[in-house]
């Protein structure tokens with residue numbers, strides 16, 4: 001493993017504490033960090049090396065999936081951490097940083113391979129990239145990489161402007177744009193699921209798949225991020241990035257073991273084939289919603305516009321459901337339904353592939369007792385891949401009964417998304433990072449939706465917190481004869497069991 005120096009901007013911040021240090025520690029425990037690795041943390045706070053290391057240690061106690069119980073191992077890990085006060089706008093601080101990095105590289109006898117991780121607000125990206133270049137930090141005789149966190153722009157134009165500025169200092173193949181959904185273990189398995197299973201590969205197309213459902217529901221509300229969230233909404237916060245990335249990862253066709261550029265090429269092809277929406281037609285395919293007061297797991301919660309920091313008249317979207325079509329040889333005619341929302345009934349991130357049932361055309365309604373085959377890729381709160389198939393139930397007069405095959409039995413301790421991503425960035429593997437082409441095409445695709453929302457061409461449907469979102473999102477699928485699946489049950493069935501009434505029926 002190549003020795004490396006990680007230069008972490010925003011080392012005193014929330015993301016570093018909650019995600020980056022625990023991920024590094026778990027990689028260290030798994031022997032996936034180079035032994036000669038060094039991390040230089042930066043921030044304006046007047047921390048020393050010792051107080052920085054104490055903060056890192058505390059973050060492991062609070063957030064690491066494995067506890068830091070072995071004092072010798074912990075000490076070895078923390079020795080790699082140094083801190084330097086740096087104000088992003090102060091050029092002289094970069095000169096001081098360069099000296100510190102060179103001193104550490106000399107001490108550790110390691111080459112100048114430097115990974116600049118920007119765990120700071122996007123408003124700083126441009127200044128940092130320019131100062132890295134001007135100070136000579138990035139021009140040593142080794143490699144350099146830039147790791148950045150979303151948001152990558154606020155719309156198409158601002159994303160292009162940002163990219164232009166970053167590319168003055170870093171080449172595209174040196175930029176690693178984190179979309180943490182691409183680091184989720186089950187998303188990473190989508191690739192191998194197809195590549196290593198000829199049966200699944202053969203079924204991965206419009207001849208066999210009826211529809212695809214991609215859900216990322218959260219129970220949390222806007223939390224302490226009102227200032228940010230009220231300007232972005234679910235469309236920018238989740239849909240433009242994570243949800244479209246999940247769509248690309250699901251829809252790519254990967255016949256053999258493919259290198260990173262192949263995966264990216266295939267993802268780009270998916271985006272190119274995604275049918276564009278016209279602003280005036282957005283309302284026919286996109287449902288937007290905003291949560292009202294309700295209750296989640298028995299606890300009352302306030303509505304979005306009563307949240308601290310949210311404008312009482314805000315028309316911001318906290319829920320989006322959409323129907324998308326990929327107009328290519330493999331997917332023509334297969335609707336992809338995507339939804340994401342805050343303050344929903346359950347935390348649940350999953351992809352459900354519903355297979356076609358050719359016998360449906362020949363059976364009468366009363367004979368229609370066979371559940372569809374479903375492939376369910378569960379990402380959160382639990383990881384797993386399940387296949388629903390039908391069998392005869394000997395205990396009930398040989399009636400058909402769906403059973404579920406767990407494709408990853410017994411696996412529990414999955415790495416965190418940030419472990420996978422930081423590991424890959426250190427190794428120069430960009431497969432699971434967002435390429436600029438994907439970012440640009442995603443912004444271009446959502447642009448008519450942003451405009452339609454801005455001009456209020458799409459109704460904002462209220463939904464009670466603790467539900468599955470506005471009923472209009474169910475109706476979107478019902479129009480095509482489908483319904484949302486929860487796990488392997490129709491969502492309405494579950495809610496009917498819980499005594500809720502539905503105003504529409506589906507033919508399933």
Ligand SMILES: NC(=O)C1=CN([C@@H]2O[C@H](COP(=O)(O)OP(=O)(O)OC[C@H]3O[C@@H](n4cnc5c(N)ncnc54)[C@H](OP(=O)(O)O)[C@@H]3O)[C@@H](O)[C@H]2O)C=CC1
Nearest residue numbers: 010011012013014015043044045087088119120121122149
């Ligand atoms: N928190 C999370 O879970 C997630 C965060 N992100 C993204 O990650 C980035 C960081 O978020 P988060 O950690 O939550 O933010 P925080 O506000 O918690 O931290 C911001 C960091 O930036 C540093 N900083 C701010 N201004 C300056 C400056 N002028 N000079 C030097 N350092 C500065 C702060 O250091 P100091 O105060 O010491 O100067 C601090 O370390 C954001 O882009 C966010 O959108 C993405 C996904 C999840």
Ligand SMILES: O=C1O[C@H](COP(=O)(O)O)[C@@H](O)[C@H](O)[C@H]1O
Nearest residue numbers: 180216218220237238242349380
């Ligand atoms: O990027 C974001 O993701 C989280 C949801 O992530 P998950 O891994 O818990 O599904 C979301 O809460 C946040 O608003 C958004 O910025």
